[in-house]
Amino acid sequence: MKLVLLGPPGSGKGTQAKRLAAALEIPQVSTGDILREARRAGSEVGKRAAAIMDSGGLVGDDIVNELVRERLGRDDAKRGFILDGYPRTTGQAEFLDAYLAESDRALDATLVLDVADEHIVERIVGRRTDRATGQIYHLEYNPPPPGADLVLRDDDREEVVRARLEAYQRDTAPLIDLYTRRGIVRKVSGNGSMDEVMERLREALR
């Protein structure tokens, strides 16, 4: 299964991508995670991406495409993958198609998580990640266990969230049309509990 998971920031994409990846036994490939890891490691790419990420803008296609090429070239991605947070621009979508075509591959489905704008900001500003395990929680909707060592992502502050939403509407939402024309889009409501959303995603793939 070669899948793309699309949805606005705060739609639960990362959480669902992890669970779906585990259920389907394919890797989750999150460009956001890869970029955050590059920042932590202090690499050249990480340094170039840092300021852009903190402002809520999009890192350049060239950088992100190269990261994806490297990641999808690894053995564990040969059987399939779930792309989370990529592609985010038409340039990235074109690169992905061309890259997959090199090995006679193509996407099987694009899952789109639908969440109303008004829910997004509250979802994101309550989000916390466990520093040790990477597990994602929400202070209200999915409370962390007591004593967890929690961090707020640098770009989860409200003003940055608004910029990320704008980038999504402007640059990423058009990809839904592109994949719809190709007949591979499956829309799923992102409202409700994480289990409910997960069940809908699995149903959409049946």
Ligand code: ADP
């Ligand atoms: P979210 O989807 O919740 O906004 P991500 O973890 O996917 O969060 O991405 C965080 C930030 O990393 C983005 O705001 C952007 O700056 C950068 N980023 C991640 N993926 C891409 C991408 N495919 N293209 C450009 N920038 C990206």
